[in-house]
Amino acid sequence: MENRTDNYSILELGSFENLSKKEAVGRKGKLFLADVLGLTGCEVSLNRLSAGQGVPFVHAHKKNEELYIIIKGTGTFFIDGSEFSVQEGSVIRIAPGGERSWKADDQDLYFICIQAQEGSLTQCSAQDGIRVPTKVSWMNQS
Template identity: 60%
Template sequence: MTKQGKNFTLLDIGPFEKLGERDSKGSGGKYFVGKDLGLTGCEVSLNRLPAGKAAPFVHAHKKNEELYIILGGNGTFFVDGNEFPVQEGSLVRVAPAGERAWKAGDADLYFICIQAQAGSLTQATSEDGMRLLTRASWMESLSAEK
């Protein structure tokens, strides 16, 4: 399901267990969402790697750093010859030149990978965010509770 408004796109792809059915690159569990969402500042992939399976190659990037957010399962990450365990709650940032690969452990490995050009972040949320007077429907009941 996709829904669009002036300033948003909603894409519902269903459970992560079914990522292989939405595979955008033919790898059996990787779904790039950038094009479908109209992303302009980063690329995002949703990933499911079956237990015991591994990335078939080591890769690096020319410009993009990557942030891997492990949502479930466990496995091993490889970066520049270093191998280390990952599990739900692990976060791995890899610089563009970092040589990377991963392998699922005894459970399917679920992760999100966010790619953005290294050095392109000029301000973080505290400098970029603006508090507005607009209210969401649930905020009225929260105000009445105080």
């Protein structure tokens, strides 16, 4: 299910196992969210790599750094000639020029990848967020 308004977008994917039904750029288990949600400042993909499978190429980027957040499973990442293990809770940032690839171990590997142009972050949430007087159901209404 997808819902979009001027101020928000929602995609109800359900269980991450549902990624097995998705395909992008010739890869099963991948869903890019920019077009689906109308993202304008970053690209986010939800990913499922089947047990024992690996990305069949090494790549780098021209402008975008990537942030990988491993949410389930174990695997091996290759970055600039180094190989290292990843598991649930691993968070990896790769600069655009970093040569990268990865594979799943003996179980499916689920991860989120966030791409944004390197150097484009001008402020973080603490500096950007503003409080508004609106109250919601779980807040004290007095």
